[in-house]
Amino acid sequence: MKSVQVGLPDRLAAELDKLIKEGWFESQEEVMRLALIEFVRRHGFELIERFQREDIAWALQHKGTKK
Numbered sequence: 001m002k003s004v005q006v007g008l009p010d011r012l013a014a015e016l017d018k019l020i021k022e023g024w025f026e027s028q029e030e031v032m033r034l035a036l037i038e039f040v041r042r043h044g045f046e047l048i049e050r051f052q053r054e055d056i057a058w059a060l061q062h063k064g065t066k067k
Contacts, residue, residue, distance in 0.1 A: 006032065 008016065016031055025031045040047075 016028060019025055019031065020027065025034075
């Protein structure tokens with residue numbers, strides 16, 4: 001598993017600590033992992049489509065430059 005270090009604004013970090021203290025989550029790692037999973041679930045298709053469009057635009061721009 002890959003580890004990632006993230007800096008958070010103090011206010012957001014305090015909210016995170018509050019959620020953990022209140023028992024909503026077990027750890028900061030759990031909150032971050034679930035937040036990223038939810039982001040990808042909601043925006044995954046949009047992100048894939050954007051990357052594909054960028055790849056196609058790049059290919060079209062470079063079409064014919066290699067022989």
